[in-house]
Amino acid sequence: MSQTEPVSPDESGLLPKAHAMVFVDDLDSIEISPDDFHHLARVLRLVKGESLIASDGGGNWRMCQWRGSSDKYSPVEPNSDIFVQRKLEPQVGVAFSIQKGSRPEWCVQKLTELGIDLILPFTSDRSVVKYDSSKSHKESLRFKAIAREASMQSRRAWLPIIEPITNFDSIAGDSEHPFSLAVPKANPITDSIRFIAIGPEGGFSERELGANMPHIGLGQHILRAETATLAAATLLSFFREGLGSKIN
Numbered sequence: 001m002s003q004t005e006p007v008s009p010d011e012s013g014l015l016p017k018a019h020a021m022v023f024v025d026d027l028d029s030i031e032i033s034p035d036d037f038h039h040l041a042r043v044l045r046l047v048k049g050e051s052l053i054a055s056d057g058g059g060n061w062r063m064c065q066w067r068g069s070s071d072k073y074s075p076v077e078p079n080s081d082i083f084v085q086r087k088l089e090p091q092v093g094v095a096f097s098i099q100k101g102s103r104p105e106w107c108v109q110k111l112t113e114l115g116i117d118l119i120l121p122f123t124s125d126r127s128v129v130k131y132d133s134s135k136s137h138k139e140s141l142r143f144k145a146i147a148r149e150a151s152m153q154s155r156r157a158w159l160p161i162i163e164p165i166t167n168f169d170s171i172a173g174d175s176e177h178p179f180s181l182a183v184p185k186a187n188p189i190t191d192s193i194r195f196i197a198i199g200p201e202g203g204f205s206e207r208e209l210g211a212n213m214p215h216i217g218l219g220q221h222i223l224r225a226e227t228a229t230l231a232a233a234t235l236l237s238f239f240r241e242g243l244g245s246k247i248n
Contacts, residue, residue, distance in 0.1 A: 013086035014155075016063065020044050020052040021152040022076070023159070027062055030054050030076050041069035052076065057151070057159035059084050085157035090194055092236040093118030095171050095179055096229045097200040098129045098139075107229045108143045112150035112160050114233040115241075118195070119147065120163040122171055125205035136165040168204075171197055172211040179213060182228055186215040189232075191239040196232040201225050 015021075020040055024030050032040070040046050048068035054076060055061035063080035094116050096107050104121060111119050121143065123130060131139060144162045151159050171179050179197040180189075181204060189196070193216055199208070201224065209215075218231045237243065 019050040055157040093195045095120035095197040126202040183215040186217040
């Protein structure tokens with residue numbers, strides 16, 4: 001299709017500017033959900049002709065135009081080829097202990113915005129919150145919805161993997177993703193670390209600290225659990241993307 005300017009991603013993998021982004025099942029035959037239509041038409045108030053990016057969540061995307069809120073059944077028109085956003089390597093992940101209230105949702109949102117590939121909520125020995133199987137399933141679905149919304153906002157064409165809520169022992173035995181425990185006064189994180197587990201407000205138990213898992217530090221101060229989650233994600237992104245150099 002004809003284009004007035006290039007729309008392929010640059011070498012950094014950043015997507016082109018657009019007024020919005022939406023996830024769809026099929027980029028060859030774009031259909032958007034009623035909830036996404038409402039968000040684009042009533043919340044963002046897109047105007048006919050404005051640009052948006054459609055993605056399948058697996059890195060593939062294409063530029064489109066908004067046909068207008070009156071065209072409810074076919075409001076999006078593709079106007080570019082399909083491209084693939086460069087996936088950052090290596091994979092990085094953060095596991096965090098479930099907390100009370102809305103803090104787990106906040107953690108999922110921020111981990112997604114910071115580009116974390118694997119997000120793993122879990123319960124630990126000192127966790128206050130305990131879920132039964134039904135509650136765990138509902139929360140897992142909610143976390144995936146939050147990650148999807150955050151991905152659209154932050155323009156990432158690769159949806160993060162949101163694992164079902166698990167327990168500490170499952171993380172300790174995960175040979176595919178060797179997690180390090182974030183522990184006060186431990187040696188600082190280095191660029192060789194790829195997966196970090198954050199404990200609850202009371203910290204990891206003695207049993208958990210005795211697991212065969214490296215200990216790493218996130219700074220000289222004692223952080224709240226959600227702050228530690230954010231700090232871990234920021235440092236992992238910093239090292240992977242080479243975002244800066246050491247301050248002298």
